Amino acid sequence: MKQKVYIETTIISYLAARMSTNTIMAGRQVLTQDWWEQYSNLFDMVVSELVFQEAKEGDPVAAQKRIDYISEIDSLTISDDAVHLAESLVKAGAIPEHYGEDALHIAVCAVNGIDFLLTWNCKHLANAFLRHKIMETVEDEGYQCPVICTPAELMEE
Numbered sequence: 001m002k003q004k005v006y007i008e009t010t011i012i013s014y015l016a017a018r019m020s021t022n023t024i025m026a027g028r029q030v031l032t033q034d035w036w037e038q039y040s041n042l043f044d045m046v047v048s049e050l051v052f053q054e055a056k057e058g059d060p061v062a063a064q065k066r067i068d069y070i071s072e073i074d075s076l077t078i079s080d081d082a083v084h085l086a087e088s089l090v091k092a093g094a095i096p097e098h099y100g101e102d103a104l105h106i107a108v109c110a111v112n113g114i115d116f117l118l119t120w121n122c123k124h125l126a127n128a129f130l131r132h133k134i135m136e137t138v139e140d141e142g143y144q145c146p147v148i149c150t151p152a153e154l155m156e157e
Helices: 009-016 023-038 049-055 060-070 080-091 097-111 128-140
Strands: 003-007 043-048 074-076 116-118 147-149
Touching (some): 003 097, 009 060, 049 060, 049 097, 080 128, 097 116
Parallel strands (some): 003 043, 003 116, 116 147
């Protein structure tokens, strides 16, 4: 049985965007494309209603590209349990108050037993300083925390 990976919105944004002239962003785009092409088939990929909502925002042409990437991926619903866990993450200070959507990505994964949360959001999700508090809060609520990582971390090399 394959492990499950939740594709957070930043991954789709990097896949669908025009190649950046910013060296760091261009490098992330290449890593994301490499992961998508070479490693995504090793996992059962999922998204959530929230990913679809976020992917639809902004320029309509870019939004359609993002939606095209995820249209065939299974989508998880946002349950009351996930909302409660997200609120707990914010209340505990694991995720800043103004970034409740980031907490909801984690919560949807935890409630659904997802193994990995794949993201380029290193400010509030794949952040070494927040990792312990996120894990502690999720586990205190009775769930197992997904491994929150970037595509570079989820390559078998």
